[in-house]
Amino acid sequence: MGEPNEVTFRLTRRRSSVPRARAMLHAALGDWSVGQDVLDDSELVLSELVTNALRVRVPGDRQVGVRILRLPHEHLVRLEVSDAGSGKPEIQHPGENETGGRGLMLVEALAHRWGVEERACGIGKTVWAELKATAVASDPAPPTEVPAAMILPGQCVRVWGSWRTALGVRGDLDADGALHVVIELDKGPALRVRSRETLTVRKAGTLAAPRATETTPG
Structure with a gap:
């Protein structure tokens, strides 16, 4: 497809x-x-x-x-x-x-x-x-895998067997101090994964947005 x-x-x-x-x-x-x-x-x-x-x-x-x-x-x-x-x-x-x-x-x-x-x-x-737009490509850049901490707002992420757009990305520490990444998606619930877990995205690095950073749970 x-x-x-x-x-x-x-x-x-x-x-x-x-x-x-x-x-x-x-x-x-x-x-x-x-x-x-x-x-x-x-x-x-x-x-x-x-x-x-x-x-x-x-x-x-x-x-x-x-x-x-x-x-x-x-x-x-x-x-x-x-x-x-x-x-x-x-x-x-x-x-x-x-x-x-x-x-x-x-x-x-x-x-x-x-x-x-x-x-x-x-x-x-x-x-x-x-x-x-004479340079519109008929096929986009191939998907690639990156650590969750590298996901940027606006990128398309492959989750649950389909593509979802990342609307927001933030870091979150669990009770043991491990860093997780919470990705707000355009459809469905937010995705929470370990920061080093790899996810499939389309054309990583399209946006010059900051990486997820550590935050202290409130």
Whole structure:
């Protein structure tokens, strides 16, 4: 079976979700061998789409959905951000002295094309953007094994027979003083393993994030 052509995750409605979305994007595009210029543009576009979605007025428990796809045959990277809000975002034309309202202008300038669709299931909408990426690899870098202490947020980890995305990584000492690593996953419970136990990941070292460090249990 080939590696998946998409990454999906959900974001809570808080400011920290924007850098988290960028980190997930960085990991995915790194695995797909996307060039730095496309990666930079994609980060800007995704940041704007997620920021706009977080501003939409919806019930507090409604999350924002993100889908990142590679379309190697079309040489495109597609970004989709879904929210439960109504209405259709439109490009604004703020005056010279206005500091806001330029997000979609940036999206239009950087994307090959973009648009808005009603969600097929559920309420709300999906705002999408596609960016040209001639270097998108049809097959990502092969998986590799690394110690659990080397796992980075945004990497895909092979656990329980399937791939899971690491959302957060922290160190934890047990009663005997042994260091364990706790990995928060996008699906299912967190994974807790000894720091030296090897795990299978996709393209280790994609993100320049710190290793898990020792912490004193509270």
